[in-house]
Amino acid sequence: MADIEEEVNLKSGSLRTDKKKKRKKLLLQEATAAEMAEIEEEANMTTLKEEANLEPSDVRMDKKKNRKKLLLKEAAAAEKRGICYLSRIPPRMDPLKLRQILSQYGEIQRIYLTPEDPAAQIYRKRAGGFRGQEFSEGWVEFSKKSVAKMVAKMLNGEQIGGKKRSLFYYDLWNIKYLSKFRWDDLTEEIAYKNAIREQKLALEISAAKRERDLYLSKVDQSRALTSIRERIKKKQKVQNELGMASELAPEQQAPKVIRQFPQTRPVDNAEKSKPRLSKDILAGVFGVS
Template sequence: MTSVDLHLEEQSMVVEEDEFREGEVPKRKNKKKRSHADLGEDAEKRGICYLSRIPPHMNPSHIRQILSRFGDIHRIYLVPEDPNIQVHREQASGFRGKEFSEGWVEFSKRSVAKRVANLLNGEQIGGKKRSSFYYDIWNIKYLRKFKWDDLTSEIANKNRIREQKLNMEISAAKRERDFYLSKVEQSRALNFMQERRKKKQKTVGAESDGTEEPKVIRQFPQNRPVADGGAQTKTKLSKDILAGVFGGGS
């Protein structure tokens, strides 16, 4: 049994519990085991009607209570409304109850399903005047050659497509998050570098404001260079001194 079949079985169990709380006596289930051939014959005799619109405040229990007057109903499945539409509706009207968008009703006999679709389509729902869907119109159609297994496979396909879209959206959101975090890290690194550069400039400027010691320039005395006419005014050595130096004496 697939997850969709389990969901549909849970849906039918909820309907039966609601009807029991409303005071109706549930039908006793036949405890005798039936063969697969009998179950297959019953499935071939069943007919399914499609509800293109579910009036506000209507649930599976209301549908079973109204349509069971025409014949036995085997299963009911209603599609919950889109979460985005639900949020908008809750903000607009304030009603936080569960609403449905479309549904399928399986009758025990095809003839009953055809008769229900022909009689009720386009007619007023009616019932109790105090009900919120008293003035709503039925939008119901008999689905020829449509089986409950077709519905379960279609629902499973829709769920698979929805999961794929959700996974794609999640992966895209993760990529955007990683890109944003990388840009934030780059911005932090650039800000840190700029702050370090500013601090360094401040320290260099503080040192150049006169706080450092002045440079000392040392001067050494030097002999003045000989003028151009100095060779003429230079004193000559005597011959006696030269003779004593070079040994030229007597």
């Protein structure tokens, strides 16, 4: 019986070892398959990236040529466009309303309206007026120069019109065609004005900071002087109470403030220039010996 039990135990042990080995093999196969799939995915991604980055020279040349063509087309179209200048924008008119009114005369590309001064806007709001954004002047770009010239000649000085209920019925057009003027000139001018404004603001802020620092330094000096004077007074009181002479060092004494005022010197030129009579002549006239 003992021999049989030993044989059974050996067989069960061998079966367990075989199962473990099979499990290890399966796990290794699964791990290798997953790793291989990940490696293949990474390789595919790298190839796609390389293909996207490393384009052939022909494709690059074609892209450059297309860009040049687009730029040339835009430049040619910009030369054909015309710009009109509006010296006055009616109250409560915005770019959308201006486009609606002027688009009936021709195709409009771009519109730029300069906002009013913020100080004037604040004053108007405080006075109970219109609380929205208003504009002072503007530029309108038409797709054709001939249309821009025609609009400027036809509308300058005329009534805006429309329905009588509209807010712009009684306002007049102040419009002028700008010859040899491009939209790039406008953008450059706006950028230049903004840069100047920023420089002025920076200078004003620096000057204000200097004034503030100087004022604070003076305040600190005055506080220090007042504290010194108070201490000197306290010491003098203590010495007077004790009957001692107040002999303080010159450094501890209160600083004397000497103020100098400009003085005008007397003019003696008038007295010197006056002729004076001698004593002999006066004695002969009055008979004084």
